[in-house]
Amino acid sequence: MKVLITGIAGFAGSYLAEEVLKKGDEVFGICLACESLENVAKIKKQIRILHEDITDLDQISRRVKKINPDQIYHLAALSSVGESFSKPVEMIENNFRGTLNLLEIIRKLKWPTRILIAGSCDMYGIVKPEETPIKEERSLLPVSPYGVSKAAGDLLAYQYFKSYGVNVIRARAFNHTGPGQRTGFVIPDLASQIARIEKSHLSPVLKVGNLSSQRDLSDVRDVVRAYTALMAKGKAGEAYNICMQKAYSIEHMLNILCSLSKKRISIQIDEKRNRPAEIPILSGNNSKLKKATGWKPKIPIEKTLEDTLDYWRKKLMTNDE
Numbered sequence: 001m002k003v004l005i006t007g008i009a010g011f012a013g014s015y016l017a018e019e020v021l022k023k024g025d026e027v028f029g030i031c032l033a034c035e036s037l038e039n040v041a042k043i044k045k046q047i048r049i050l051h052e053d054i055t056d057l058d059q060i061s062r063r064v065k066k067i068n069p070d071q072i073y074h075l076a077a078l079s080s081v082g083e084s085f086s087k088p089v090e091m092i093e094n095n096f097r098g099t100l101n102l103l104e105i106i107r108k109l110k111w112p113t114r115i116l117i118a119g120s121c122d123m124y125g126i127v128k129p130e131e132t133p134i135k136e137e138r139s140l141l142p143v144s145p146y147g148v149s150k151a152a153g154d155l156l157a158y159q160y161f162k163s164y165g166v167n168v169i170r171a172r173a174f175n176h177t178g179p180g181q182r183t184g185f186v187i188p189d190l191a192s193q194i195a196r197i198e199k200s201h202l203s204p205v206l207k208v209g210n211l212s213s214q215r216d217l218s219d220v221r222d223v224v225r226a227y228t229a230l231m232a233k234g235k236a237g238e239a240y241n242i243c244m245q246k247a248y249s250i251e252h253m254l255n256i257l258c259s260l261s262k263k264r265i266s267i268q269i270d271e272k273r274n275r276p277a278e279i280p281i282l283s284g285n286n287s288k289l290k291k292a293t294g295w296k297p298k299i300p301i302e303k304t305l306e307d308t309l310d311y312w313r314k315k316l317m318t319n320d321e
């Protein structure tokens with residue numbers, strides 16, 4: 001089977017490529033020429049990387065037609081909610097256009113290609129605690145440019161299924177992290193500072209943003225297993241939440257990370273890390289995914305946080321050499 005992954009050099013994209021390779025499929029990946037290939041270094045001989053911009057319809061269309069993939073996982077996107085407030089045009093243009101282009105290409109193809117669109121729980125927007133865990137039927141009312149771009153992609157996918165019968169899965173991943181995620185997201189932002197403090201590269205003061213928000217955090221390795229399970233067993237046109245169905249405050253995650261370090265660390269609130277609009281709680285109901293695929297999360301949050309902190313410790317050591 002030929003499998004194409006957009007955003008293969010990104011955080012989740014690289015884990016997904018490893019997961020798909022385990023199944024014995026042929027993996028093609030699209031990323032920008034300027035992107036670092038560090039995340040895919042260990043599998044680079046087993047995959048074919050193509051440098052393309054998914055917002056360029058002509059270019060991407062030629063590529064996809066040439067590959068003739070059986071399956072496409074569309075992960076390429078600008079993905080930082082925080083950064084989206086300062087780059088709304090870039091965020092919405094890139095994420096919306098990329099999804100639209102791929103759906104258009106598939107619609108015109110003469111062979112049946114299945115596509116999974118990686119969405120985000122950020123599209124649900126602000127919900128009351130008593131309305132969680134969120135089900136897929138919940139209205140999409142995003143409060144960030146990133147959330148708007150993902151909601152638009154999800155709706156496009158629905159429209160292409162209803163109007164043209166495109167074989168599309170709408171995956172809605174909740175927060176996920178693990179080794180390899182860049183800073184700009186809360187866990188790497190916290191873990192990278194702890195690793196620097198341990199090496200005395202920083203004074204023992206950890207800068208944080210809003211600690212009261214609660215997130216349903218999964219390990220990226222569980223999330224990519226959910227993507228492949230949905231690709232195999234999900235129902236075309238349907239939306240599926242990917243999450244643990246548990247919400248923890250960022251403060252709780254910070255406490256776990258600090259408990260993994262022997263350094264005494266104090267906490268300082270950095271107002272610059274706050275956002276114009278914040279979602280206080282995001283937690284999803286995962287029963288639809290479990291029922292459709294039999295998927296279950298395997299990695300507890302403590303292990304994910306420990307592995308992520310170790311990743312940053314090793315990264316600093318390598319950079320020192």
Ligand code: GDD
Nearest residue numbers: 079081120121122174175184185186189208209210213250
């Ligand atoms: N990034 C960041 N850095 N967030 C912080 C920090 C910090 O130093 N301190 C506190 N936070 C808070 C944010 O304000 C937010 O409430 C929460 O931690 C999580 O922030 P992110 O890790 O940036 O995640 P997100 O929920 O906004 O978005 C992520 O999850 C989505 C799925 O819900 C991203 O990974 C999206 O790409 C993804 O779709």
